[in-house]
Ligand code: SF4
């Protein structure tokens with residue numbers, strides 16, 4: 405087996421980038437859906453907005469330190485190579501991160517913004533041109549919906565990009581299928597949803613409402629199902645493909661990653677949370693009344709989804725590098 | 731003078747002559763200052779059968795200087811590039827060490843240089859070739875396994891070998907168009 409040259413930092417980076425995309429996506433959806441002219445799920449939207457910029461920023465930071473020459477990272481931004489997923493991705497991440505920051509700013513209350521600005525030392529603050537200060541004090545909250553709409557394609561692109569980074573490498577048969585991008589996208593959106601379930605359940609100030617849980621569960625159930633029906637054809641196609649792909653897949657079908665893939669990812673990270681969420685959702689499906697919210701189950705399901713998202717990336721990063729044409 | 735056509739460097743390997751003496755590996759290390767622990771070329775050894783009915787093959791391999799190099803395509807900074815004459819090189823000053831190209835090379839021809847933290851690979855000894863010399867491995871090989879030359883020059887030994895002998899490239903299904911030709 406080849407020595408992997410991309411290791412945990414890359415796994416973390418792909419996971420964190422996807423998580424931000426998911427957080428933003430769900431928050432944007434919650435902003436976009438309106439009820440009587442106001443965002444239908446303001447608490448979900450706000451939490452998503454507050455959290456979205458950070459995982460991706462941390463991830464990019466990790467990526468830079470995984471470079472052999474971290475202090476040359478600026479070279480990424482003085483060129484553009486449209487055939488290189490990494491080049492496209494770096495630009496995409498920068499634009500996406502900036503947008504998530506603006507979106508966060510839009511979701512802050514005026515007092516919160518002032519408080520944040522007060523953190524800047526007075527000396528520095530005095531130097532900031534009045535125009536900029538005015539601009540920062542401007543109430544962006546009217547723009548929440550517009551920012552959310554603008555961010556949808558970006559968040560989806562970031563989710564897809566984390567998969568394309570691997571999928572576009574034709575030298576690695578484990579990755580080189582068009583299904584990897586979708587798999588990573590839906591897994592990313594699902595981890596974002598799960599994180600928001602967790603955050604809403606732990607939010608003691610504004611306890612989670614039934615409608616919110618219903619929204620998040622519906623979303624997560626759909627996302628997990630889609631992901632499942634991407635993983636399934638991925639395996640079937642691979643098994644029916646040329647020898648190099650079959651050999652690559654053998655790593656999860658009897659090879660070193662079998663347990664991780666089937667038990668940790670598919671079993672614990674995908675199907676178990678799906679079953680829990682479906683169970684909680686059952687009364688709604690059968691028209692027997694509102695869904696259960698058993699916080700313990702909900703937290704378990706959400707935690708497992710997040711774990712599954714991480715394990716998926718772990719398996720792909722390592723098994724992919726071990727695959728090849730011989 | 732003959733009409734000037736674009737050069738296309740390639741290498742022919744008569745693996746059946748290879749005796750696995752590894753002189754090419756040593757010569758390359760010395761010529762190119764390749765750090766400890768990493769290599770630009772290697773000999774793939776394959777054994778089949780049981781003594782006394784035994785077959786062994788030695789296939790020297792290095793960067794194939796592909797026609798459509800996937801390493802170049804994925805490089806985000808343009809540090810990896812292909813010259814007009816087909817040689818694939820790395821501009822070390824532009825390489826950020828992201829290692830994407832190592833992963834994207836189906837022939838595992840690239841390595842991470844533990845000293846400079848950039849990426850290294852066979853250069854076909856471009857610095858020698860540009861002065862009309864042969865790559866170090868070619869010059870060193872005691873059993874004359876390696877023939878280096880210009881594919882587009884009908885008078886070159888390489889061209890004539892390929893015209894007259896059956897040959898194959900390694901894993902053509904990678905789609906990269908590898909330019910190391912192995913005589914059969
Ligand atoms: S063998 Fe690998 S490193 Fe060499 S040109 Fe082909 S893809 Fe690039």
Ligand code: SF4
Pocket residue numbers: 804805806807808809810820824825826827828829830831832848849
């Ligand atoms: S490691 Fe260097 S040469 Fe390879 S893809 Fe990254 S920047 Fe390009």
